[in-house]
Amino acid sequence: MHVTLCFGLSTAGPRNFPCYVNDSRMNSTCFLLFFGFCLCFSGAASPPNFVLLFADDLGFGDLGCYGHPTSLTPNLDRLAAGGLRFTDFYCTSPACSPSRASLLTGRYQTRSGIYPGVLYPGSVGGLPLNETTIAEVLKPLGYATAAIGKWHLGLGKNGTFLPTRQGFDHFLGIPYSHDQGPCSNLTCFPPDVKCFGVCDVGCVTVPLMYNEVIKQQPVNFLDLEEAYSDFATNFIFTSVKKKQPFFLYYPSHHTHYPQYAGEGAAGKSQRGPFGDALLELDNTIGNLLTTLEKTGVINNTLIFFSADNGPELMRMSRGGNAGPLKCGKSTTYDGGMREPAIAYWPGTIRPGVTHELASTLDILPTFVRLAGAELPKVMLDGVDMTELLIKQAKSKRETMMFYPTDATEKHGLFALRLGKYKAHFYTQGSIKSSTTPDHDCPGSAILKAHDPPLLFDLEADPSENYPLPLSKRPELQAVLEQIEKVKQQFEASMVFGVSQMLKGQDSSLEPCCNPQCTPKPSCCQC
Ligand code: MG
Numbered sequence: 350m351h352v353t354l355c356f357g358l359s360t361a362g363p364r365n366f367p368c369y370v371n372d373s374r375m376n377s378t379c380f381l382l383f384f385g386f387c388l389c390f391s392g393a394a395s396p397p398n399f400v401l402l403f404a405d406d407l408g409f410g411d412l413g414c415y416g417h418p419t420s421l422t423p424n425l426d427r428l429a430a431g432g433l434r435f436t437d438f439y440c441t442s443p444a445c446s447p448s449r450a451s452l453l454t455g456r457y458q459t460r461s462g463i464y465p466g467v468l469y470p471g472s473v474g475g476l477p478l479n480e481t482t483i484a485e486v487l488k489p490l491g492y493a494t495a496a497i498g499k500w501h502l503g504l505g506k507n508g509t510f511l512p513t514r515q516g517f518d519h520f521l522g523i524p525y526s527h528d529q530g531p532c533s534n535l536t537c538f539p540p541d542v543k544c545f546g547v548c549d550v551g552c553v554t555v556p557l558m559y560n561e562v563i564k565q566q567p568v569n570f571l572d573l574e575e576a577y578s579d580f581a582t583n584f585i586f587t588s589v590k591k592k593q594p595f596f597l598y599y600p601s602h603h604t605h606y607p608q609y610a611g612e613g614a615a616g617k618s619q620r621g622p623f624g625d626a627l628l629e630l631d632n633t634i635g636n637l638l639t640t641l642e643k644t645g646v647i648n649n650t651l652i653f654f655s656a657d658n659g660p661e662l663m664r665m666s667r668g669g670n671a672g673p674l675k676c677g678k679s680t681t682y683d684g685g686m687r688e689p690a691i692a693y694w695p696g697t698i699r700p701g702v703t704h705e706l707a708s709t710l711d712i713l714p715t716f717v718r719l720a721g722a723e724l725p726k727v728m729l730d731g732v733d734m735t736e737l738l739i740k741q742a743k744s745k746r747e748t749m750m751f752y753p754t755d756a757t758e759k760h761g762l763f764a765l766r767l768g769k770y771k772a773h774f775y776t777q778g779s780i781k782s783s784t785t786p787d788h789d790c791p792g793s794a795i796l797k798a799h800d801p802p803l804l805f806d807l808e809a810d811p812s813e814n815y816p817l818p819l820s821k822r823p824e825l826q827a828v829l830e831q832i833e834k835v836k837q838q839f840e841a842s843m844v845f846g847v848s849q850m851l852k853g854q855d856s857s858l859e860p861c862c863n864p865q866c867t868p869k870p871s872c873c874q875c
Contacts, residue, residue, distance in 0.1 A: 396490060396594045396720045397694075398650040400641070401483070401712065402634060403452065403598070404627075405445065405499060405526075405605035407689065408660030410672020411627065415689050417670060419619040421628045424635035425691065428654060431700050432693030433738060437807075439708045439766075440657055441730075443678055443685030443779075444754040445501050445526060446850075448657040448709065449600065453482040453502070453515070455713030455731035457750065462846030465755035468503050470529055470552050470859040474849025475503015475510025481725035483713050484516030484596060490722050493588040493595040495519040497577045499602050501526060503849065506858055508561040517598070521559050521580045523568060524860065527602045530555035530567070535607060537622070538571055538615035545622055545667060546607035553859045553870040563862040566875050571611045573602070578633045582640045589644040594720070599637075600657070603630040606664050623667050648696045651719065651738075655690040655709060662790065663783045675813040676790035679779035681751040681763040682813055683771070684790075692738050705744035706766070707734055728842065748835055753777065758845050764802075765836050771813070772802035772832045801829060 409415060413422040414429035441451035446467040447458035453476070458464055461480045468475060476482075484494040496512040496519070503510030504524045512520040532548035532555065554567035557576075581597055588595035603626040610617075610625035613632055618624030634654075641647040660669025662677040662684075671677050671684030678685055690707065692698055710731035717724050718733045730750075736742035751764035753775075763775045778794025788794060803816045804825060819825050859870060866872035 395592065395649065396492075398588075398594050398641075398646055399483075399487070399596045399716055399720075400637060400650060400652045401452075401596070401598045402652065402654040403449075403498075403600040404630060404654070404656035405600070405602055406658060406661050406669055406678060407604050407627075407656035408669035408671040408677060408684065409674050409687050409689060410670040411604070411660065412689050414691075416672060417620075420624055421618045421620070422631045424631045424638060425654065427638070428634070428652060428691045428693040431695060432652070432691050433698050433700070433741070434702045435690035435692075435707055436702060436704045437706050438655060438688055438690035439686050439706075439749045440655065440688050441686070441708065441710060441750075442752060442754060442756075443658045443680055445499075445605075445657050447752075447754070447756075449500075449502055450476050450480075451730075452657070452709040452712060453484075453598075454480045455483075455710050455725075455729045456480070456727065457710070457730050457752065457843070459752060459756050459843060459845050460728065460730075462849045463502070464752070464845075464848055464850065465757070466850050467754075468501060468525060468850065469854050470504065470525055471854040471856045472503060472850070472852070473505065473855055473858065474852040475505045476515065477846070477849070478509070478514060480515075481727065482515045483716055484512075484598070486516075486713065486717055486722045486725060487594075487596050487720055488516050490720055491593060492720070493518055493584070493591070493593045494598075495581070495584045495595070496522065496598045496600070497580055498522045498600045499526065499605075500524045500600070504858065504860060511558070511561055513560050519560065519580075519584065521577065522557070523555055523602065524558060526605060527555050527568075527570070528606055532567075532607060535570055535609060537609050537625075538612045540571060544570075544607050544609050546664075548607065551870070552856070553861055553873040556860045556862065556873075558860070563860055563875065566860070566862040566873055570609045574611055574613075574629050574633055577601075578636045581633075581637055585637070585640045585644060585646075589646055596716075597637075599633075601630045601633075603627060604669060606661055606667065608667060621666060623664075623669065648694075650694065651698075651716075652693040653691070653712060654693075656688045659685040659688070661781050662785055663781050665784050668784075673812050676778065676785070676787065677782040679754050679781040680777065680790060681753055681773070682776075682789070683807070683811065685782070686751060694738070698738050699741060701741055703737065703741060703744075705737055706746045706749060706768075707737065707744055708746060708749060711746060728844075748839070750839060754779075756845075761840050761843075762836060765832055765839075766807065767828075767832050767835055769806055769808040770828055770832065771805045771807050772829070773799055773805075774802045774836075775799065776803065802832070804829065804832075
């Protein structure tokens with residue numbers, strides 16, 4: 350059946366609601382159907398809800414719906430089958446904190462100062478409060494907002510940088526990565542089975558926080574996913590009951606190292622600890638879908654799934670999988686930054702696959718458009734992808750910029766994608782991408798400058814294995830010139846924000862449930 354997308358005009362309220370019409374004949378029947386449908390749609394007239402799901406260190410090849418043979422991801426596969434699955438979707442950094450800063454602000458992390466590297470439990474800095482997050486653009490429209498899971502955009506003195514200071518009404522979660530604490534006591538299910546691996550030592554154990562208060566330290570990982578699922582369910586029920594639109598942001602700890610899983614998922618996948626952790630995340634997504642269906646808001650909710658950076662290949666079979674893409678975490682090859690992404694909104698987004706270029710940067714402008722909110726009055730790097738989602742139209746995005754984890758003004762961009770071409774001005778491996786046979790990936794692949802840049806055709810060679818022979822193909826000179834022009838224009842627009850990471854760390858800022866206790870950090874247990 351051929352389906353045509355029509356846009357309702359003022360009947361749908363302040364924004365243009367999309368309506369599908371069975372359109373073998375675009376005639377008066379279609380118009381009436383269309384008009385009636387839009388009236389029905391506008392009868393619901395509440396702004397759409399948003400559920401933003403963000404996995405951690407998940408590779409392009411890790412989901413069943415992206416071709417992994419042993420991952421068990423039935424709910425994500427269901428979202429992909431009923432929604433729009435992206436093949437060319439990028440995060441902005443191959444590391445946690447900077448990638449999250451861009452997701453929530455629609456700006457490259459270099460503008461907000463979330464570089465170099467990531468934030469730590471005692472970091473003095475965090476996502477600056479004058480940055481505008483997705484939660485903050487939706488709040489003025491009456492949205493209820495909640496974040497559950499891994500924040501990793503700062504804690505600071507007296508909780509200065511917690512989600513509750515960045516537009517979220519509620520926060521239940523861990524303020525940073527769950528390996529940023531002595532997790533030697535981390536157990537998998539059954540509870541007497543130790544999880545694989547070791548974590549950071551010399552700092553406080555990992556806390557679970559509700560808003561700005563520590564609820565548990567160390568957190569019990571085996572109960573954590575159920576707590577998140579219950580909290581999210583209650584948040585949705587309460588918001589629907591109050592007839593309040595909502596924004597639920599769930600940046601999961603899964604599938605970051607060290608992997609864990611509670612009773613519902615441990616040992617239940619074919620893929621070992623990584624597969625179990627992924628299954629636990631997938632189970633929660635299933636619970637959220639059920640809740641959205643039960644509360645009758647599934648057709649007025651955009652669910653968007655992606656991940657913060659590529660797989661930590663150094664963990665070998667306990668790391669993720671970049672599929673056909675080159676290298677992984679902490680590199681600017683596509684394996685580090687091209688991610689699975691799915692947009693699901695039954696009745697509004699047609700099922701399909703898109704090869705259009707898109708990014709986490711584009712989520713803020715898209716939510717703004719769909720909610721009828723106002724864009725922050727700052728330099729944004731994201732573009733509105735509403736037409737891409739709803740009409741499967743061409744993307745407004747033509748370029749993608751690649752900064753390394755340790756971005757510097759001196760080096761600037763490491764790579765730039767323009768259409769199907771990607772140019773590498775610098776390449777560098779990382780210890781986090783060690784262990785694969787590709788010699789370009791590990792830490793021993795030192796920083797190399799390329800002039801002219803290495804140029805790849807990502808459509809013909811998505812694995813970035815075969816640099817195009819510039820001397821034998823003079824027509825590529827025009828491509829290089831265009832890329833250089835775009836690079837110069839972009840870098841002229843880039844004002845690096847004050848680095849929050851270079852503000853350093855102060856162990857007294859590490860969260861402790863018993864602040865007066867000694868000796869720290871071991872006494873911080875409640
Ligand atoms: Mg990560």
